[in-house]
Amino acid sequence: MEVEQTGWPVEHSQALREFHARGMSYSEIARALNARFAAFYTRNAVLGRAKRMGFGDSDEKRAEKAMLERMLRERISRSGSSESRMSDTRPAGVILSEFRPPKLPRAKAEPAKLRCVEVSPRRLALIELERNDCRYPYGGDEEGEAITFCGHPRRKGSSYCGPHFHLTRAPVIALQRTVSTAPLKLVERNEIFQRATETHPHGTNEAQEAVQSCEGAQPAIA
Known part of the structure; x- marks a missing residue:
């Protein structure tokens, strides 16, 4: 078994790089290395070796990085599914910008009738x-x-x-203007009612009957 100067065998360093690429924590990497090679690595030993190999960072940063990568993958998957749904609802090769509401026909306005005068202008210049x-x-x-x-x-x-x-x-x-005959009829009705009241002083029923009979006898006022 080839052993590096740091005391780590080459196979162990390669396995460390592999487990690190999977996103495993250093504690999990230490347990995986011990289980594979019957070794006794601790978390700090694995972290120190990872730093010397150039990719060592804390578990918190690696967890944050893994979370960001997971969120990015989910966002990409959601955008891909939404685009697929949009492509299913429209014909192939059709752009949404091509769908425009139809233009309604506009009613043609009639040209205005201009007034003119029966006069022949002399058409003089301003200085004339x-x-x-x-x-x-x-x-x-x-x-x-x-x-x-x-x-x-x-x-x-x-x-x-x-x-x-x-x-x-x-x-x-x-x-x-239309001349209304309503005021004239009202005055005539009042005069007839007064004359009927003088003729029938004992009640108004006889006076009203006299007014109605007079109105029926009079011709309509145009």
């Missing part, structure tokens, strides 16, 4: 305008298009002529 000329602009909608002005005599108190003055104002909508 006189003091009393209409300043209503034309053109300039497209790039490079010159802006001209109406040039007709303007309305008093305004920068525009009469047609363009009304064009820049909101159209007036005539309001149609």
Whole structure:
């Protein structure tokens, strides 16, 4: 049996390295070495030999390291199982980003009806305008298009002529009012009731009957 200078046989050092790689504690390594080679190693002897071999650390650090490695393996296994479940629920080769909600058709807005005036603009340039000329602009909608002005005599108190003055104002909508005949009918009913009360002073039933008979005889007020 080949023996190293430290007194440890080569087979014992190789077994120590093997047990250490398995994550066994130094006490467990000492018992395993004693059982395999009928030796009498202690925990401290095994720890000292492991340090001289370059991989010796305390049992607490090795336990912490083993725990971290175990947690890492569990996390990898969980992520792998979740990815497998996701791959089972979608067709092969399909990317989730390709699933987009369908675009709903938008209702086309009707173009606004523009008001116009029955006036033929003179289309004067800005430097050609006189003091009393209409300043209503034309053109300039497209790039490079010159802006001209109406040039007709303007309305008093305004920068525009009469047609363009009304064009820049909101159209007036005539309001149609419905005249109610309810107040008139109420006044007539009160007058009839007073006359019936004077005719029948002993009770109101006869007066009410007289009012109803008069209402039935009168034509409806439009």
